[in-house]
């Protein structure tokens with residue numbers, strides 16, 4: 001076989017270099033052949049488009065977590081339906097697309113304050129001013145064809161940006177935000193050149209594994225380039241003050257992925273929100289005058305959307321366990337001019353009162369107090385994009401299912417008969433999604449699954465024993481299914497989102 005390959009290469013492909021090639025070691029010949037074969041396949045378009053699209057390595061997870069996810073995405077039901085090759089291909093695409101940002105920025109427009117067209121035009125003007133561009137063409141804002149309060153901005157990237165010798169290293173979260181259009185805030189900076197001054201042009205790198213020491217002058221660990229920017233602070237103002245630093249440290253001028261920074265852009269009229277999160281508000285379907293419960297509310301993106309959909313008429317009760325996050329909900333509500341939101345610090349597992357006659361403004365509430373309940377559950381967050389590395393253990397990953405079930409119990413008790421419960425997560429595991437639905441339908445015979453509107457995602461994933469008619473009622477945003485397809489029209493944004501899951505129940 002080896003001889004045949006060598007003969008093929010030397011006689012057919014490289015006849016002129018026959019002597020030189022044949023004198024090489026057999027090991028080198030085999031390696032050479034594989035590279036050459038790969039090159040030919042790529043030329044012929046045989047190699048998966050996934051590899052063409054990837055500029056970052058696949059998401060890095062603990063081996064035990066990767067194996068667990070592989071077993072989820074290659075479970076028996078999936079294997080029987082699509083076969084091992086397709087299942088493996090989808091899993092590999094998933095690992096690739098999770099480390100890359102979605103190709104659209106999604107903006108929710110405050111249509112309770114102004115018509116969509118007016119917000120669209122104001123946004124265009126504002127972005128033209130921000131980019132100092134006289135040209136209309138470079139700013140593309142597409143109204144979503146099916147979601148009437150969504151504007152989509154195509155992300156331009158990856159762009160060919162040259163790396164510079166001056167390097168600033170930022171934390172992974174900050175790096176991820178940069179890939180979605182943010183500037184670098186000073187508190188996200190981990191390392192900078194020793195003599196960095198305001199106005200210096202630097203290359204920004206994201207520290208993938210969180211191993212860079214704050215205040216370092218260089219970093220040799222795992223990092224990825226996210227673009228070039230201009231320093232707005234000296235090194236000494238970033239690292240040598242006793243106070244926590246605030247404000248933009250590096251203004252990105254040549255980001256690898258270009259998307260407008262929404263910092264301070266039309267704050268009352270636009271709200272940056274992932275497309276599936278906007279879909280959640282519509283699926284819940286709140287109506288003016290109703291009493292709605294948002295059980296896990298911070299930072300309040302969905303709470304505010306619910307209030308806006310109700311025309312700010314009725315009552316939206318927002319509960320959040322972490323006291324330090326409560327302020328964010330109130331600030332967002334204030335910014336968006338919404339008065340129907342009441343915020344409380346509460347562990348929602350304990351939000352049900354044993355006294356059904358008790359009438360209080362805040363928790364605990366008597367059973368059957370709400371017309372609709374949103375349980376946007378705390379979850380493993382594996383659907384978030386971009387995410388290049390996640391350090392959590394399998395034990396941590398598995399810890400969410402029991403917590404979500406405790407919250408679910410409270411949600412069902414607090415919902416009125418005839419009321420709607422929406423359960424959502426920004427993760428991709430079966431355990432936190434379809435398995436929860438199967439468990440809920442079994443545990444609460446009063447619940448039935450309902451159709452969702454709008455429907456932009458795929459149906460639920462096989463593997464939790466749900467029959468096809470129930471899977472069709474679920475909505476799973478699975479970016480791996482469209483990874484590698486070219487973007488262009490607004491519809492493409494429906495596939496290229498974060499990983500997300502929505503289930504809608506009616507309490508009979």
Ligand SMILES: C[S@@+](CC[C@H](N)C(=O)[O-])C[C@H]1O[C@@H](n2cnc3c(N)ncnc32)[C@H](O)[C@@H]1O
Nearest residue numbers: 296297298299300301302320321347348376378
């Ligand atoms: C997925 S996030 C919610 C995002 C939010 N719905 C939005 O759209 O802006 C989940 C939130 O639940 C909170 N949380 C976790 N456990 C909770 C509990 N037992 N009771 C109430 N909130 C909880 C977390 O602090 C976190 O802010």
